Amino acid sequence: MQTELLELAAAIVGIALIMVVLRRASARSRERAPMNVRERLGVEPEAPTKPKRERKRPRPGAPEAGQGPAPAKPSEPTQPSEPAKPSKAEPGPDEAPTDAEAREAYKAGLAKTRGGFVARLGKLFGRKKIDAQTLDELEEVLFTADIGPRAADRIFQSVKGGLSKDDLEDASKIWARIRATSKDILSVDAPPVAMTGKQPFVLLVLGVNGVGKTTTIGKLAQKWKLDGRKVLLAAGDTYRAAATEQLEVWADRAEVPIVRGKQNGDPSSVIFEAIKKGVDEGFDIVICDTAGRLHSNAGLMDELKKLRRVADKAMPGAPHETWMVLDATTGQNAISQAKTFKADMEITGIVLTKLDGSAKGGVVLGICDELKVPVRFVGVGEKIGDLRPFDPAAFVEALYSDASGGEPS
Numbered sequence: 001m002q003t004e005l006l007e008l009a010a011a012i013v014g015i016a017l018i019m020v021v022l023r024r025a026s027a028r029s030r031e032r033a034p035m036n037v038r039e040r041l042g043v044e045p046e047a048p049t050k051p052k053r054e055r056k057r058p059r060p061g062a063p064e065a066g067q068g069p070a071p072a073k074p075s076e077p078t079q080p081s082e083p084a085k086p087s088k089a090e091p092g093p094d095e096a097p098t099d100a101e102a103r104e105a106y107k108a109g110l111a112k113t114r115g116g117f118v119a120r121l122g123k124l125f126g127r128k129k130i131d132a133q134t135l136d137e138l139e140e141v142l143f144t145a146d147i148g149p150r151a152a153d154r155i156f157q158s159v160k161g162g163l164s165k166d167d168l169e170d171a172s173k174i175w176a177r178i179r180a181t182s183k184d185i186l187s188v189d190a191p192p193v194a195m196t197g198k199q200p201f202v203l204l205v206l207g208v209n210g211v212g213k214t215t216t217i218g219k220l221a222q223k224w225k226l227d228g229r230k231v232l233l234a235a236g237d238t239y240r241a242a243a244t245e246q247l248e249v250w251a252d253r254a255e256v257p258i259v260r261g262k263q264n265g266d267p268s269s270v271i272f273e274a275i276k277k278g279v280d281e282g283f284d285i286v287i288c289d290t291a292g293r294l295h296s297n298a299g300l301m302d303e304l305k306k307l308r309r310v311a312d313k314a315m316p317g318a319p320h321e322t323w324m325v326l327d328a329t330t331g332q333n334a335i336s337q338a339k340t341f342k343a344d345m346e347i348t349g350i351v352l353t354k355l356d357g358s359a360k361g362g363v364v365l366g367i368c369d370e371l372k373v374p375v376r377f378v379g380v381g382e383k384i385g386d387l388r389p390f391d392p393a394a395f396v397e398a399l400y401s402d403a404s405g406g407e408p409s
């Protein structure tokens with residue numbers, strides 16, 4: 001009896017020892033486990049999600065707590081989604097592109113971006129089996145896609161938290177979810193540009209060096225001229241040699257007049273003179289070019305504020321809109337540029353240029369999500385006609401068209 005008790009005690013001690021050894025080994029392997037993609041990229045850890053069954057109805061793309069109201073009507077990926085409300089630049093002439101030519105322009109402009117992170121997504125979901133490993137890889141692709149960490153997280157959570165286990169094995173359901181959430185992100189709730197009732201409507205265009213401000217102004221001038229508006233340009237970049245001549249070339253192409261100042265003269269006097277001329281001579285639109293500047297240049301930033309004050313003196317309420325031009329090829333830098341400018345002054349719209357030359361066109365998702373400023377136009381080439389009003393639905397359709405089998409969003 002005593003021997004049996006001793007054997008039993010020895011067995012219990014043995015089992016306890018084995019358990020201790022196993023626990024230590026598992027703790028060591030956890031320590032050695034590679035960092036997840038968020039840690040490696042230095043972004044916030046994933047917010048704990050509620051167990052799925054607690055959620056009566058998944059809310060794709062709903063903003064996290066404290067981020068303002070949810071979009072009025074999030075798209076349901078399993079049902080045909082309603083056409084998204086386009087962020088129109090103005091009613092009428094700037095209707096969202098619906099014709100085949102405009103769709104093709106979007107598609108061509110986004111070709112490089114489709115070859116980037118969208119192609120990586122395509123490879124992921126083209127596999128025979130989609131499993132937990134695929135979800136990890138989805139997270140990695142999204143967070144390294146130059147769409148900004150917040151937009152990446154929003155899309156990731158909408159897939160992970162919004163789809164059932166069965167749906168997560170179905171690539172078409174995942175694509176539908178990605179498209180619907182992307183469209184929600186892009187549909188920034190902003191009123192269309194109110195041009196009417198202002199004679200003239202004054203637009204100030206700003207941004208860092210070389211992003212495409214002057215080119216965009218030339219494109220806008222022609223577009224609005226062709227719409228039947230009387231357009232005047234103001235050569236407010238008096239710093240860079242030949243900047244005024246460059247705007248003159250665009251004015252000639254668009255067949256609109258220009259007010260120019262002296263090289264190294266005061267840009268605010270050019271803006272003042274142009275707005276006065278606009279008022280006196282019944283122009284519909286005055287577009288003001290400005291010198292490229294970095295946010296860190298306090299002198300030039302103060303000058304922008306002065307330009308705005310002077311514009312208001314020339315015509316109370318002017319400038320009616322201030323658009324920041326961002327270069328898509330700079331990826332997430334574009335987001336930080338806009339953030340720093342926005343901290344200093346009111347930005348009412350974004351123009352995203354060089355989509356055609358960039359694999360980072362997805363940055364528009366980050367811009368819309370983080371800045372909540374509407375993207376008004378996108379540049380899809382260097383020619384005068386290469387400007388398109390921004391339309392979230394057309395953008396999403398063009399962005400994901402190849403990889404997701406061309407299903408419309």
Ligand SMILES: Nc1nc2c(ncn2[C@@H]2O[C@H](COP(=O)(O)OP(=O)(O)OP(=O)(O)O)[C@@H](O)[C@H]2O)c(=O)[nH]1
Nearest residue numbers: 209210211212213214215292353354379380381382
């Ligand atoms: N591919 C492509 N190139 C563009 C686009 N928009 C502008 N560019 C090119 O970008 C370069 C710079 O354009 P600008 O209009 O001079 O830029 P900016 O912001 O006025 O430059 P600064 O006045 O020097 O600050 C030019 O070579 C343009 O042709 C676009 O949508 N696509």
Ligand SMILES: [Mg+2]
Nearest residue numbers: 213214237243
């Ligand atoms: Mg310029």
